[in-house]
Each structure stands twice: as C-alpha cells, then as structure tokens.
Amino acid sequence: AQSVTQPDIHITVSEGASLELRCNYSYGATPYLFWYVQSPGQGLQLLLKYFSGDTLVQGIKGFEAEFKRSQSSFNLRKPSVHWSDAAEYFCAVGEGSQGNLIFGKGTKLSVKP
Amino acid sequence: DAGVTQSPTHLIKTRGQQVTLRCSPKSGHDTVSWYQQALGQGPQFIFQYYEEEERQRGNFPDRFSGHQFPNYSSELNVNALLLGDSALYLCASSLIGIQETQYFGPGTRLLVL
Numbered sequence: 588a589q590s591v592t593q594p595d596i597h598i599t600v601s602e603g604a605s606l607e608l609r610c611n612y613s614y615g616a617t618p619y620l621f622w623y624v625q626s627p628g629q630g631l632q633l634l635l636k637y638f639s640g641d642t643l644v645q646g647i648k649g650f651e652a653e654f655k656r657s658q659s660s661f662n663l664r665k666p667s668v669h670w671s672d673a674a675e676y677f678c679a680v681g682e683g684s685q686g687n688l689i690f691g692k693g694t695k696l697s698v699k700p
Numbered sequence: 701d702a703g704v705t706q707s708p709t710h711l712i713k714t715r716g717q718q719v720t721l722r723c724s725p726k727s728g729h730d731t732v733s734w735y736q737q738a739l740g741q742g743p744q745f746i747f748q749y750y751e752e753e754e755r756q757r758g759n760f761p762d763r764f765s766g767h768q769f770p771n772y773s774s775e776l777n778v779n780a781l782l783l784g785d786s787a788l789y790l791c792a793s794s795l796i797g798i799q800e801t802q803y804f805g806p807g808t809r810l811l812v813l
Contacts, residue, residue, distance in 0.1 A: 630804035690742030
C-alpha cells in the first residue's frame, strides 16, 4: 500500500540555521511528490513538487527538495530559516497531481529567535 | 483573483445530524477534491468531482457524499454524523490534467458533540 512517513513530529531550529525535514514514501510506480505547508488556521500551500527530470527541485520561499529513488526519500531543505517559516509541513505522494494525494502526518516546525 | 473559498469556517453538530459544507474553486478551475484532516494527522482524500461527477473516491463510507454544480462549486454532505467525523475538511481545486497543482482552501472545522 502507498504510504508516506515523516519521522519527525516536531523540530525546533534557531532562526538563521539550516533546516532539513525528512520524508520517506512507499509507492510502486514512479511517484509524484509534493511538499505543502500549513500555518495555523490556514489551508495547505504548495511549496514544491517533483514529477520527473532533475531530482533537485526548487520551490517558493527559498525551499528545495531532493528526490532520491534509491532511498525512497524526498527531503525538504532550507539553508536559512526565518521566524515566519514556523508552521506544519506535509509531504505527499500521488499518481499525479489530481486527487488521491497520500499525505504524511506532518512535521511541526518551531523557530527560536 | 479569489482563491479557493469554503463555508462555513466553523460548525458544531450533534451525533446523528447531517451537515453540508461548501466550496468555491479558484477562478478557472474545473475540478474539486475534498479531504478530511483529523487533529494531528495529515489530510485524507475523500473524493474528487469533475464535470459534475465523482471521478475518484477514497476509503470513506457512503455517509459521505458530494455534488458539483455547473459553475464548478461543490458541496460535501455527511449524514448520520459520528464523533469521529470531527475534523478540518479541506477543499482543493485544480484544472483537470496530470500535472496540474491542487490549490487548497482554508477549510471548515467541524465539531460533532
């Protein structure tokens, strides 16, 4: 069965420090992979997506993610975290971008001043 | 350009009642998907509507039903509410197509007492 695992429930980083959020997936075919961010009381905003091609994808707000097929991973990174990045981050996998996205349980990011 | 809108923002019901949630897609979008997000969990796909028909469905009982109107807006209906139906219900809209992005609304928070 398809699944997404985000091993870290809660991460705290200092402002200006680098960030890496982990995501592992289980999927039989070539996956479509996504990272979304959710601020309190808000819906989900797409940060970036991977469909094919270059395994390092750039997203909004200075985020990037790298697809590693051998490790079934799609980790999200940011070189320097800002206080406004505090939110919950969700990794998702799907057959395409249409419907039936399977989400992980999310990683809550806190940022220390 | 308005994004995805949902109404109401919050709702309180009692067990056994029925509820209707509404979603207006982003301008130009023709496809609406619904997700349920329980507290502390990632969103789970309920179903997707395109051309006024249910196109895909997740693992939800028949108590969950939907509708799409000619203007592409959509409703989610839940009958015979259970305590476990308490969640944030998210609507996402997109253009039909394999590499189109889903845009999420802010959600409707449903509390079943």
